[in-house]
Amino acid sequence: DAMVIQNPRYQVTQFGKPVTLSCSQTLNHNVMYWYQQKSSQAPKLLFHYYDKDFNNEADTPDNFQSRRPNTSFCFLDIRSPGLGDAAMYLCATSRDRDRDTQYFGPGTRLTVL
Amino acid sequence: SQQGEEDPQALSIQEGENATMNCSYKTSINNLQWYRQNSGRGLVHLILIRSNEREKHSGRLRVTLDTSKKSSSLLITASRAADTASYFCATVANSGGYQKVTFGTGTKLQVIP
Numbered sequence: 001d002a003m004v005i006q007n008p009r010y011q012v013t014q015f016g017k018p019v020t021l022s023c024s025q026t027l028n029h030n031v032m033y034w035y036q037q038k039s040s041q042a043p044k045l046l047f048h049y050y051d052k053d054f055n056n057e058a059d060t061p062d063n064f065q066s067r068r069p070n071t072s073f074c075f076l077d078i079r080s081p082g083l084g085d086a087a088m089y090l091c092a093t094s095r096d097r098d099r100d101t102q103y104f105g106p107g108t109r110l111t112v113l
Numbered sequence: 114s115q116q117g118e119e120d121p122q123a124l125s126i127q128e129g130e131n132a133t134m135n136c137s138y139k140t141s142i143n144n145l146q147w148y149r150q151n152s153g154r155g156l157v158h159l160i161l162i163r164s165n166e167r168e169k170h171s172g173r174l175r176v177t178l179d180t181s182k183k184s185s186s187l188l189i190t191a192s193r194a195a196d197t198a199s200y201f202c203a204t205v206a207n208s209g210g211y212q213k214v215t216f217g218t219g220t221k222l223q224v225i226p
Contacts, residue, residue: 044216101161102214107154
């Protein structure tokens with residue numbers, strides 16, 4: 001049974017054209033995270049929501065925004081994608097703030113033309 | 114940076130052999146987790162070891178933690194071709210009022226049938 005779902009799995013956008021990636025979860029977890037992972041690198045945390053409380057990482061570019069309209073859904077908006085934003089974007093959830101275990105979605109691979 | 118360093122970066126073994134991966138980190142942690150990632154997929158949580166634990170087992174996995182050396186190792190015994198994947202350690206540490214997860218650089222394991 002799918003627990004963390006990401007759509008689409010592959011996304012192609014043009015340089016500078018806004019794009020939105022979506023994530024949904026059936027776990028009813030309080031915390032949702034967005035990571036960026038470039039080829040052969042570690043996942044890098046962009047931001048997370050604890051319930052409705054948004055927490056941005058200090059080095060996340062302003063170009064990246066997020067929305068969490070309800071417990072189940074979280075969106076990653078890239079306002080003006082650059083070539084350097086091409087990456088795998090991973091959504092994850094955890095039950096609570098203690099972050100003992102994160103459950104990851106399959107990821108969305110973003111290509112910027 | 115708290116980011117873990119893993120070694121080796123890549124490891125190639127024959128099916129049936131044991132695989133050992135190491136992770137080192139820089140600051141105090143609450144717990145350390147190991148994740149597995151198949152190519153082009155999301156991460157799957159394997160095992161968590163708390164800072165007051167020294168060793169933990171789960172099936173063919175054995176994890177050790179040495180907080181004095183700030184290092185951990187993941188041992189996969191009797192490896193199978195299906196174990197081929199990238200393995201990441203992730204440290205959980207207090208950061209700005211919450212517990213932050215930081216992923217290491219990963220070890221790419223290839224198990225040859």
